[in-house]
Structure formats: structure tokens, C-alpha cells
Amino acid sequence: MSVTDAHPSRFEQGMATRREVLGAEHVERSMARVSDFSRPVQELVTEYCWGAVWTRDGLDRRTRSLINLGTLTALGRDHELAIHVRAAVTNGCTVEEIREALLQTAVYCGVPAAMQSFRIAEGVLDELGAGEQRDAEGRQGDE
Template sequence: MTDAFERGMKVRREVLGDDHVDRAESSKTDLDRDFQEFITRYAWGEVWSREGLDRRERHLVTLAVLCALGRDHELEMHLRATARTGVSREDVSEVLHHVAVYAGLPVANSAFRLAREILPQVPGPAEHLEDPEGTP
């Protein structure tokens, strides 16, 4: 494997956790094996490994983009990883508020619902996730 792949696998494990990466690796098929290796090399080994933004900052950007695009499956995965990158529940709330202004209320509402479901399962400080709809 290439240096970028090895670096990517290390970063991917640090951000998403060994359990997630092991499950993903064991579920690769002939159809998507090359694509999964591409993601590891390029997204994790090149982009997530760049200097300029720390892990927390990079993760905040990732959360914002996934929310804005309505990519709930990937957003869920990254919400589960927030404790590993120092992203707090307050950070998530602020990002989703910001996305609401620039990408629209519907995607932010959807992301808040997902965050309220996922974040209580994530180890970390018991912070209140503000609900813009005012519902429990």
C-alpha cells in the first residue's frame, strides 16, 4: 500500500474509531474495494491529513457540508465520531444554526433531529443540544 493509504487508514481510525473501520473494511466487495481504497488514500490520507486546519476544525467543516447537502447517512457517522475530534454538542448546535442560514431550515431541522438521536449515544460531556423547534 502507498504512504497516503497508510496515513489515511491511521487518520480514519483516529476519527471514526477501530470498530467502524473494521466493519467497513470487512464489508468491502469486489465492486467497491477500489473505491473504498480511493477514499482512504484521498479523503483521509491527503485531505484530512493536511496542515492548516486541526481535526476539530476539519470535522466542523465536514459536519456543515454533510448537513447542507442532506447527506444524513454520512452525517450520522460523523456525529458518532465527534468525541474523537473534540467537537462538543454545543459546537454541533452552532454549526447547524449556521447551516440553517446558508443552506436552509429544512436541512438544519433534519440534522438537528438526527443529532438529538445520535449524540446521546456518543461518550462525552452531557451538554444540552438546543432544539430550534422547541420540542423535547
């Protein structure tokens, strides 16, 4: 499948949504690194994940972001988690909501997975300046 084979409006919707959620700079950087080998999976993700699912009316983007944080924690997908912590902030999630979503994962995914996600999220939030919103308890320690 190539861009010309993909459902054009869904692909374009997907690119627009992807840029809005992840940031145009991130998406352009990712797309610039696409090889002939990986192009089909990038097009699939853009068309179906971003164009067919993220654009649906059933959930708002904040909710989709919080679901992603839990899912990526469960799967141990640290790189994607960092990207989606940024997206969660872009989509209006508060630091408290992100923390609570990750705390929920400690019960259902395990403490080690949640601890790793907390570390990643805290680093991203600090980079974004959103970490300043954290409460007076300060930095989360290691177990």
C-alpha cells in the same frame, strides 16, 4: 486500483487517520463489507480523503469535523452526518460547537435541512451520552 496500487504510505496514513477519527471498530466493520465492486472507491476515499486531506496541517481535526457537518447538511447526507457527528465528538468538538455549526446551516442550507441534521445529531449525541451536556432548555422540538 487496488491496495497494492495505492500510494502505500498515503493509504496507510489514511487508514490510521480514519481509525482515529471514526473509530477502529467502525472502519473494520466498513472494510469487512467491501466488495470487489466497491473496493476501488474505498481505497480512493482512504488514500485521498483520509490520507491526503485529513492529514494536512492547514486545519485541525475539530475544524475539519465542523466543516463536514455543514457540508453533509447541505448535501442531505444523513448517514454520513451521523458518522461525522461521532467523529466531531472524537475530535474534541463540544455539543455547543456542533449545535452552532448546525444552526449556521439553517441560514445557508435551509431550515428543513438543518432541522433534519439537528434530529440526527441529537440522536447520536444521546447515544454517546454527550447529550447530557445540553443546556436546561431540553430537547429540541419539531417546527
